[in-house]
Amino acid sequence: KAGVTQTPRYLIKTRGQQVTLSCSPISGHRSVSWYQQTPGQGLQFLFEYFSETQRNKGNFPGRFSGRQFSNSRSEMNVSTLELGDSALYLCASSANQNQNTEAFFGQGTRLTVV
């Protein structure tokens, strides 16, 4: 069974641009969540989607948005990039929304804003 796939693995963008990151969950998983990892703030929850509906959102500005498609694939978009958006963005998928159900993570997309 293929794991969680994130593309691209690396991105370099300029301040003010926008970026779209993609995540393909494990086959059959309907929950996809996104996290931002930085040295200063650690791992922070961005949002979670289940069956194309955003069920939960973290404390990030509206420049961060996402969506989920009918095949459970998810995209995350960041508009008007700032230097502080440089981070490793991790996607995780879960079979369901049960709190005891583990999340499986992709390798991440390393975004550098210059």
Add this chain to the structure above:
Amino acid sequence: AQSVTQLDSHVSVSEGTPVLLRCNYSSSYSPSLFWYVQHPNKGLQLLLKYTSAATLVKGINGFEAEFKKSETSFHLTKPSAHMSDAAEYFCVVNTGFQKLVFGTGTRLLVSP
């Protein structure tokens, strides 16, 4: 609000000696707790999870964790460290709808 606190930012051990990574949790009810490991430039890998079925949880690569309600702890242990265990370890609580709250991480250093 549910949270986890990792008590050590760095832990150094010698190969072959025991490993103890400490985590305390804060929750008003039985929490869903996990330990993940992250190797350099890699994603997160699940080591083990606590599901309330048993207080001693066995995970992959010889790791275990014991849930102690009286101490609000979920410490991660391994009897004998390997060089390949050098990585960052995260204690995590699932607060609902797959919103994971991470501890600040413990970097495990293993010397030969």
